[in-house]
Amino acid sequence: MFSSAWGLLRSPHRGSLNPSCTSMTSSAVDGGSFMCIPCGCSDGESLPIACRRAKLTIGLSEKPMGGKKTPLELRHFAALVALAEAGGVGKAARRLGVAQSTLSEALLSLERALGHPVLERMPGASAALTEVARRLLPHARSILLATERAHAEALAMPVRLVVGTVESVGTHLLPMALHACRSAHPQLELQVSVGLCETLKASFAAGRIDLLLTLERARTRSSRSAIPAHSIPLMLLREAEDTSPIEDTWPLLVPDPEGALHAAARDWVRREGVSRHVVSTGTLDGVRRGVCSGRALGFLPRHAVLDDLRVGRLSTVNTRGALPSLELRVRLRRSVPAALREGAGTVTSAVSKQLVAEAMAE
Secondary structure, X not given: OOHHHHOOOXXXXXXXXXXXXXXXXXEEEOOOEEEEOXXXXXXXXXXXXXXXXXXXXXXXXXXXXXXXXXXXXXXXXXXXXXXXXXXOHHHHHHHHOOOHHHHHHHHHHHHHHHOOOOEEEEOOOEEEXXXXXXXXXXXXXXXXXXXXXXXXXXXXXXXXXXXXXXXXXHHHOHXXXXXXXXXXXXXXXXXXXXXXXXXXXXXXHOOOOOEEEXXXXXXXXXXXXXXXXXXXEEEEEEEOOOOOOOOOOOOEEEOOOOOHHHHHHHHHHHHHOOOOOXXXXXXXXXXXXXXXXXXXXXXXXXXXXXXXXXXXXXXXXXXXXXXXXXXXXXXXXXXXXXXXXXXXXXXXXXXXXXXXXXXXXX
16 A cells, blocks of 8 residues: 555666665666665666765755755645644545645655655554654644635634533633643634534534543543544532431433433442432432432532532532443544644643543642
């Protein structure tokens, strides 16, 4: 799959005294002779026959094609960044929305411009960026970001990051994260969509949401994710001043009529072996009001009730076994511009720091 991008030569170059020279990249010079870019092997009379390392000037061989330097292009930078983030030519092509042959041609063109391979084979038929490609990568990211910003400013188009999340995250974790994002990326316009988990997932799948933060059931250890998930402890709550015995007939209140939190509440009730009904109130405040009215229990994420516990409005209920937990799952839409990717990273990092700080404060 990678041979078209690498331009592999599997036998020593004609005229080379180095029998092990099977360089992955060559460049035509002098209208017909060929120079091995990494080692300098040449079959042209104007160059020494002995195998030597070619001198590179800003990634170009000392005798580039036609005597002219091949310029670097935006498509080169986009191909390199996609390749580094996707980890393979096929995945990178899908991320860019182009055919694999198109991406391979862009990588070959980049190699001609640099005078050096951008990929190297690794054990097990995998591939990795070469040292030259790794040095170019941060510059490629900066240039793509600057290009997007210039385009947006020239057309007076705001760069908008749409964040979708559930109520507990949007109310208690997202405000500080949005403040951090606005400070770090003042050019971004932030839009927040708060709703039910399944509705948000549908909007994300339709491309209407760029960054999605939802509460999900905990995955197994073997599950893979590009972005680590954070554990979200759940709490069983009652009205703080009510000291009457808890009855099995008291309902268990949750905000959502569906989703991971509602499912976790039903599973816990089944495990406890009681006939308690799980009732959706529609909002976090609905759960609080129902619990404070008496003769009802609440089932909420810890980050959503820390203030209620501090002021003594609600109190936790001890249980025979451990309560379940959820995960904060983060998803970023594919092929988002670099400016939005950076903003999404700032939001995600700020939310993570808050969760870690809350866990350490316990």
